[in-house]
C-alpha cells in the first residue's frame with residue numbers, strides 16, 4: 001500500500017508524500033523526448049522549458065537521457081554519461097530547484113530502436129535479439145527523414161554486465177548533476193522492454209524464456225542503480241500492455257505482475273522502498289500507437305491498471321491519455337497516486353494551474369515535437385492570462 005495521505009478523498013491537487021519527497025500536488029510532467037540537446041549536450045533552452053513547467057512542490061521527469069554512447073535512437077537526445085553533459089544538466093536542475101520543483105532524470109537505452117547513424121563507428125544497435133523492428137515502424141533520422149530500423153546485434157551474456165554498469169554510472173552522474181533521483185525507462189519497446197517481452201526476447205540463455213529470466217536484466221539494473229544512489233531515489237517505468245515498436249507480450253498482465261513481484265521482493269531485500277512505479281496505460285494506443293490497430297476496451301484496461309496498482313507495494317504513477325477529469329477520477333478512486341501528463345504539458349507550460357482552475361487548454365502541435373528549434377514548439381506555448389475584473 002502507498003503511504004496514507006491527507007484526510008478525505010484525494011484530488012490531483014492534494015499533497016502527496018512520495019517516500020522522502022513531499023509533493024504539493026499530483027500532476028507530474030511525463031518524460032518526453034524533445035530533441036533539443038544538440039549533440040547530446042543539454043543547452044539553456046532546456047532550462048527554460050523545464051522551469052516553465054515547474055511549480056513549488058511539483059514533480060518533473062526529464063526526457064529519456066542516454067546512459068551511454070550506444071543508447072540513442074533519436075537526433076539530439078541528451079546524455080548523462082560524460083562530464084560535459086553532467087555540467088550542462090546541473091544548470092538546468094539548479095534552475096528547476098530554484099522554482100521549487102523536484103526533478104528525476106529518465107535513464108534510457110533504446111536498444112534495437114536505433115540506427116548505425118546514431119552508433120559509434122556506425123555499428124549495429126544492440127538488443128536482446130537479432131530480430132529487427134518491423135517495417136511498420138520507422139526511425140526518425142538526423143536529417144528529419146524516416147528510415148528503416150536495421151538488424152540489431154543480440155548482446156552476449158558477458159556484455160550485459162557492462163550495460164548494467166552504464167546504468168549505475170549514469171545514475172551516479174545524475175545525482176552529481178543535482179537530480180533528486182532517476183527513472184529507469186523499462187517501457188515502450190526500448191532496450192529493457194526488449195528483454196521483458198516474449199514477442200522480442202528469443203534468447204535461450206539465463207536472460208530468456210521464463211518470466212524470471214526475462215525480468216533478470218531489469219532487476220540487475222534496478223540493483224546497480226539502487227546501490228549507486230539509494231533505492232528511495234530510483235523509479236521504474238514499464239508498459240506491459242503496450243506494443244510500441246513491436247514490443248508484444250503474449251500475456252501482458254502476467255508480465256506486469258511478474259515485474260511487480262520482483263520489485264516488491266527487491267524492496268524487502270534491500271530494506272528500502274523504491275521512489276515509484278510508473279505504468280503507461282494502454283489507452284495511449286488510442287492515439288495511433290498500436291502495432292495491429294487493436295487494443296483492449298476501457299474495462300480491460302481499467303482491470304489491468306487496477307490489478308497492477310493493487311499489487312505494487314509503493315507509489316504508483318499512471319500515464320497515457322489522461323484528461324483533467326480522468327486524472328481526478330484515477331486519484332479519487334485510488335487507481336493512481338500520481339498522474340503524469342505528456343502532450344498536454346507540451347502545449348501548456350502552466351498545465352498545473354490550468355487543471356486547477358479548469359481553464360481551457362492550448363492544443364499541441366505534433367509537427368514540432370521532435371524538431372530542434374530552441375523556441376518554436378518548445379518554449380513558445382502561451383501561459384494563461386487571468387483577467388482581473390475590477
Ligand SMILES: Cc1cc2nc3c(=O)[nH]c(=O)nc-3n(C[C@H](O)[C@H](O)[C@H](O)COP(=O)(O)O)c2cc1C
Nearest residue numbers: 030031032033063064319320321322341342343369
Ligand atoms: C513527443 C513525445 C516524446 C515522448 N518521449 C518519451 C520518453 O522519452 N520517455 C518515455 O518514457 N515516454 C515518452 N513519451 C511518452 C509520454 O511520457 C507519455 O506517456 C505519453 O505521451 C502519454 O501521455 P499523454 O497522453 O498525457 O501524452 C513521449 C511522448 C511524446 C508525445
